[in-house]
Amino acid sequence: MSKRSSAKYKLDRRMGENVFGRPKSPVNRREYGPGQHGQRRKSKISDFGIQLRAKQKLKGYYGDVTEKQFKQTFQTASRMKGDASQNLIGLLERRLDMIVYRAKFAPTIWAARQLVSHGHIFVNGVKCNIASRRVDVGSEITLGKKAQEMALVMEAQSLAERDIPDYVVADGTAKVTFSRVPTLDEVPYPVKMEPNLVVEFYSR
Known part of the structure; x- marks a missing residue:
C-alpha cells in the first residue's frame, strides 16, 4: 500500500x-x-x-x-x-487517479494512485503511470490484465458503500469511459x- x-x-x-x-x-x-x-x-x-x-x-x-x-x-x-x-x-475529477478510484478499480484514492504509478492503468490503450494526468472527455481507461486478478481490485469492486457515478461509464469490470466533466452536484x-x-x- x-x-x-x-x-x-x-x-x-x-x-x-x-x-x-x-x-x-x-x-x-x-x-x-x-x-x-x-x-x-x-x-x-x-x-x-x-x-x-x-x-x-x-x-x-x-x-x-x-x-x-x-x-x-x-x-x-x-x-x-x-x-x-x-x-x-x-x-x-479529471485526474487519472480519481477516475481509477471512481471506476472502483481501487478501494481508496491512495491505492488508485499506486495502481497508476505501478503501470497497471492504460489510457486509450497506452500505459500511463502519471497519477495527476488530466484525462480528456471521451477517453477510455482500462485496467491491466495482471491488475484484474489483484485482491485489492476485487475488494474495491465489491464495495457496497459507493457506486460508479454517471460521468464514468463502465464497460464490463475492467474498462470505463470518462463521458463528461461533472458539476459539483454530480460528484458523489x-x-x-x-x-x-x-x-x-x-x-x-
Missing part, C-alpha cells in the same frame, strides 16, 4: 467527518478531534479558519495532493471561463464540500 495507508483516517478525525464515507472510520464512533485535547470545547473559527478547513478537506479527499499541485489546479480553474469553484472540481462526495470557500481562500 501507499505510505499514507497507516494514517488514512487522520483527516476524518481532524475534520470530525467521515470524509471518504468508509464504514470503519473512527468518527462513526467518536466525532471529536485526535490527541489529548480533542474533546476540548471548540472556540469560534474565523472566516480564514473556515476557508482553510474547506481547503484542507477538499485537498485531503483527493489523496492529499501537494499544496503546489493543488494551488496550480486552482490557478488553472480561475483562468477558465465560468465559475472557478465548479472548474476546480471538474479539474480534480460523502460529506459536503465547499469549493467556493477554497476559491475565497486563494483569492485573499
Whole structure:
C-alpha cells in the first residue's frame, strides 16, 4: 500500500467527518478531534479558519495532493471561463487517479494512485503511470490484465458503500469511459464540500 495507508483516517478525525464515507472510520464512533485535547470545547473559527478547513478537506479527499499541485489546479480553474469553484472540481475529477478510484478499480484514492504509478492503468490503450494526468472527455481507461486478478481490485469492486457515478461509464469490470466533466452536484462526495470557500481562500 501507499505510505499514507497507516494514517488514512487522520483527516476524518481532524475534520470530525467521515470524509471518504468508509464504514470503519473512527468518527462513526467518536466525532471529536485526535490527541489529548480533542474533546476540548471548540472556540469560534474565523472566516480564514473556515476557508482553510474547506481547503484542507477538499485537498485531503483527493489523496492529499501537494499544496503546489493543488494551488496550480486552482490557478488553472480561475483562468477558465465560468465559475472557478465548479472548474476546480471538474479539474480534480479529471485526474487519472480519481477516475481509477471512481471506476472502483481501487478501494481508496491512495491505492488508485499506486495502481497508476505501478503501470497497471492504460489510457486509450497506452500505459500511463502519471497519477495527476488530466484525462480528456471521451477517453477510455482500462485496467491491466495482471491488475484484474489483484485482491485489492476485487475488494474495491465489491464495495457496497459507493457506486460508479454517471460521468464514468463502465464497460464490463475492467474498462470505463470518462463521458463528461461533472458539476459539483454530480460528484458523489460523502460529506459536503465547499469549493467556493477554497476559491475565497486563494483569492485573499
